[in-house]
Amino acid sequence: MFASKRLSKELSKLHDKLPPGITLIKADDFTEWLMDIRVIDSNPLYQDEVYRLKFVFSQTYPIEAPEVVFVKDEDHPIPWHPHVYSNGIICLDLLDRQGWSPVHNVESVCVSLQSMLTSNTKQERPPGDEHFVKHNKQRPKDINFVFHDNQV
């Protein structure tokens, strides 16, 4: 109830107008949405690529942060970033309990991720990516990330 009321308002706003580089792909219900983002500035790491984001909302959204991951398919790679694991899991304090504020919304998350990519210059994965991707069975929100550097 709580989540759907807010999400329906967000949806009508998204239909109205979207920031450049952000597209609404699928929002059939109030549990899972797909969004595409693209880096506008010319950054050689992300040239001509479109990334697909999956949002999963709980009943208590926006009190609780949505679960946001990059999804990989034929047309959508996982972007290079020292905070993005190769399975699409994103380590960003905004999406964590500590950093999330109910004032954020789908659009602001997309914009944040967009700018996170824009400012990145490293073609890197987080340390321990291979091991994490192989062994992680937790859902993103249950992982205790340590946000040790806010530079990137």
Place this chain on the structure above:
Amino acid sequence: MDSDDDFNSSQMSDDEFMGGQDSDDSLGDDSDYQDDVGFESQDKDIKPTKHAYEVDFKVFNPADIQSHQDKQVSEVSNILGQAPEATAILLRHLRWNKERLIDQYMEKTDEVLESAGLGETAQTHPPRIEKVPGFACDICCEDGPDLDTFAMKCGHRFCVDCYQQYLQTKIKDEGEAARIRCPGDACNRIVDSKSLDLLVSGRLKDRYQELLTRTYVDDKENLRWCPAPNCVYAIECSVKDKELKRIVPTVHCECGHYFCFGCSLNDHQPAPCSLVKKWLKKCADDSETANWISANTKECPKCASTIEKNGGCNHMTCRKCRNEFCWMCMGVWSEHGTSWYNCNRFEEKSGFEARDAQAKSRQSLERYLHYYNRYANHEQSAKLDKDIYLKTEKKMTQLQNTTGMSWIEVQFMDSASQALQQCRQTLKWTYAFAYYLARNNLTEIFEDNQKDLEMAVENLSEMFEKPIDQLKGLKVEMMDKTAYCNKRRIILLDDTAENLKSGNWEFNVQIV
């Protein structure tokens, strides 16, 4: 075992009791705790009243904890000239470090208040619920002149429904209390208890209070909750983390649970916490599977593929790299000349290293299994403790009925069962301890002590299985054996703790 009767219970009663007189650094006045460490530990060495393996501790009930907390709040409140609510927030903000708070407060009042979420004085404007014209809630996107809204000093205003929903999630689902922040983006203001009172009620408020009390214990280095299910007591003990390689601080809660103050696991004397962690990890992960593999398989000397020989002759051809070698000596097959299928080149050098490596891992596996089997055996017995205990109760009632003994007279069964449980727990950990022990002249004494305790335990355990009609006649002997078990346990623990404290043990791993 008549000669052992010298060790009877009368001897231990006076020194077994652990005096509480020197554990008076109670919650209230630990102000100069940090500076006192040097003196305190000296003090402890002089006092002969307790055993080397025992530590001083105090048990507190929830009311104690609350009153200590209140006392500190009112004390600091007077010094700072702040309201108790604000003081409580400040104290929690600095994790109950009173001195640090007072220092920082005196130095940079505004900064401290701001970082604790108390910027500007709240006294003049008590929090209240308002209707604000033209307001739209950023959380639910509702608007309307009739909407009840709330904002703290920071001015981030949301509708009351959303605020309540937010607090409920924080308190109920996330178990937060002392550090719930304003829902506004990047706002660090803490929701104070006055605001909270206004917004939530009933059970949620009770839960909030409960969590606040919990943070007090969580934040204090010298306090720890008893980990037993549903236990409400907290233990105070002055053993610091850095002392844990020299002391194994087993404490005994009011609820009856024995646990380690250092790591909250069940009593694991004599093994220090870091060894316990290593041991449990070793038993849990598959490092021993790897050991089995290296003990029972061989690696191709060329490409290192793992090979298990399940029959056939000694002439091996690696499936992967086509290397031909001899299974017996691991040397290259071409060196074997014409002595096909019968390796008699045992001393040949090319196979020496490979054999050596295998022998080593086989030995290491055997060593581990030796200790693990004994550890697991005592653990298994400890798991049956409950059964034993229930059986004991039944036996005690039967004994009362068949022999006309009184309840008091059959208590020896209960003591015996308890002694058994405790001794098995200790024995179990002696094996983990021994696994990491490097041999020196002390290990022999340790092993003797271990053997003695184990024999005493098995003797007592055996008596336990006797039929009811024989039990009455065994009472005195059983009491003696119980006392003997306890005595042996104390001797073992004393010896290990003493040597741990003085750093006499040598371990084959790094202990931190």
